[in-house]
Amino acid sequence: MPWRLETPRVLVVDLDGSKTSAVRAQTGSMVAYEGDVQFKNAGMGGGGGLRAAFKQRVTGESLSLMEVTGRGTVHLAVDAGYVLVLDLAGDVLKAESEGLLCLANSLTTDVTFTGLQGASSGQGLFTTTVTGHGQAALISLGGPPIALRVTPQTPLVVDPDAYIGCVGNLNQSFVTDVSWRNLVGESSGEAFSLRFEGQGIVYIQPEER
Amino acid sequence: MGFTKVTPKVVLAEVRPGQEVLARRGAMLASSGEIAFSPVVGGPGGGAYGGGIAASLARGMQGEAVPLMVAEGNGSVHYGFRGHHVTVIDLDGSHPMSVEADRLLAHDANMSSSVVFLGQQGGLRGAVRGAVTGQGLFTTQLSGRGSVAVLSHGGTFALRVGGSQQIVVDPQAYVAHVGNLRLDVATALSWRDAVGRGSGEGVQLKVSGEGTVYVQASEEKL
Numbered sequence A: 001m002p003w004r005l006e007t008p009r010v011l012v013v014d015l016d017g018s019k020t021s022a023v024r025a026q027t028g029s030m031v032a033y034e035g036d037v038q039f040k041n042a043g044m045g046g047g048g049g050l051r052a053a054f055k056q057r058v059t060g061e062s063l064s065l066m067e068v069t070g071r072g073t074v075h076l077a078v079d080a081g082y083v084l085v086l087d088l089a090g091d092v093l094k095a096e097s098e099g100l101l102c103l104a105n106s107l108t109t110d111v112t113f114t115g116l117q118g119a120s121s122g123q124g125l126f127t128t129t130v131t132g133h134g135q136a137a138l139i140s141l142g143g144p145p146i147a148l149r150v151t152p153q154t155p156l157v158v159d160p161d162a163y164i165g166c167v168g169n170l171n172q173s174f175v176t177d178v179s180w181r182n183l184v185g186e187s188s189g190e191a192f193s194l195r196f197e198g199q200g201i202v203y204i205q206p207e208e209r
Numbered sequence B: 001m002g003f004t005k006v007t008p009k010v011v012l013a014e015v016r017p018g019q020e021v022l023a024r025r026g027a028m029l030a031s032s033g034e035i036a037f038s039p040v041v042g043g044p045g046g047g048a049y050g051g052g053i054a055a056s057l058a059r060g061m062q063g064e065a066v067p068l069m070v071a072e073g074n075g076s077v078h079y080g081f082r083g084h085h086v087t088v089i090d091l092d093g094s095h096p097m098s099v100e101a102d103r104l105l106a107h108d109a110n111m112s113s114s115v116v117f118l119g120q121q122g123g124l125r126g127a128v129r130g131a132v133t134g135q136g137l138f139t140t141q142l143s144g145r146g147s148v149a150v151l152s153h154g155g156t157f158a159l160r161v162g163g164s165q166q167i168v169v170d171p172q173a174y175v176a177h178v179g180n181l182r183l184d185v186a187t188a189l190s191w192r193d194a195v196g197r198g199s200g201e202g203v204q205l206k207v208s209g210e211g212t213v214y215v216q217a218s219e220e221k222l
Helices: A049-059 A117-121 B052-062 B118-133
Strands: A004-007 A010-016 A023-026 A030-041 A065-076 A082-095 A100-104 A108-113 A126-140 A146-150 A156-158 A163-176 A192-204 B003-007 B010-015 B021-024 B028-039 B068-079 B085-092 B097-100 B104-108 B112-117 B138-143 B145-152 B156-161 B167-169 B174-187 B203-216
Touching (some): B085 B203, B097 B145, B145 B203, B156 B167
Antiparallel strands (some): A030 B167, B028 B068, B167 B203
């Protein structure tokens, strides 16, 4: 059953009791529900299996999800952020774990190494990868999300604090622009940025974390 | 009469003689015409504007009353508070409305307001509910015909209660309700919560009866 938005900030998921309609949502994101619905912590790894759980423990990428099952209608929202619903058809979605609102049960999650850049960008060294066929919802704080297209001819540079996720075949690299100006306190405030190359779409939010 | 939305976060109220507006103190953004603002003595729900002494006493007991002011005269006033979203709810007088005191931005002064001690509705469980939800033990109940402006983080959506399906709301996302509704705290705590692996939805407000409940898109308190 397709998900819908009650307001731009509230995601509504219908559950018909079947396993395919069940979802995994960010822990604590339920604001209201109708019917007979159960919430259960998805366990370590956010239901991504033992390997993902182990990687999370080691990496500190804390994907905290709960399994939502039963029969009814669930309303999900986080910090009044705008909801972005994506239909994945075998695409790869990479996202920051705190930006994930809801995932269809048919999707699998894993933790991947994004390179050393994470350490200084504060985005974590690792990112959550979502693969499979189904719907996924992300949260965009501060306003509606902005989708930016990346093609081999037009690479993209974004602020790590505004980055929420990307879909497609993208290579992520870290750009530093630290010069003597930073040392004397005259920096532009944009010393670190994320560079995307390849083919795909990058989503950013209007608010910097 | 009533409130007109200027932006999602600002409402405009028309004030006429005999049509005063009560609002949270300090929420006035701009006013035009001949408007006089004066504090409501005895706390909200007290003084000349409904409620009476019992209500102001109850407020006094609460200790953290939100101070109100009354706008009188002839003109219009813009109201807003800390950039929060405003929801305007019109009441036809047939059903009372309950709203958490902190979230009440403004309402028509000719509506009668009273402070409801939640414990009265549900005995000890009601008191526990107030404590658990962090809403204090008092909510403001408004009855009569008129318009009410309510604050929320990120705007509200309305859920109809009264169908076959049971409605459950996160206590932190609850904003207000209209109608004859009963709110009960339900705990769905299990051993998982005790070991820190809970779903984060351990405490829930079960809503039963006939009416509408307003929920915000966030778990942030005002």
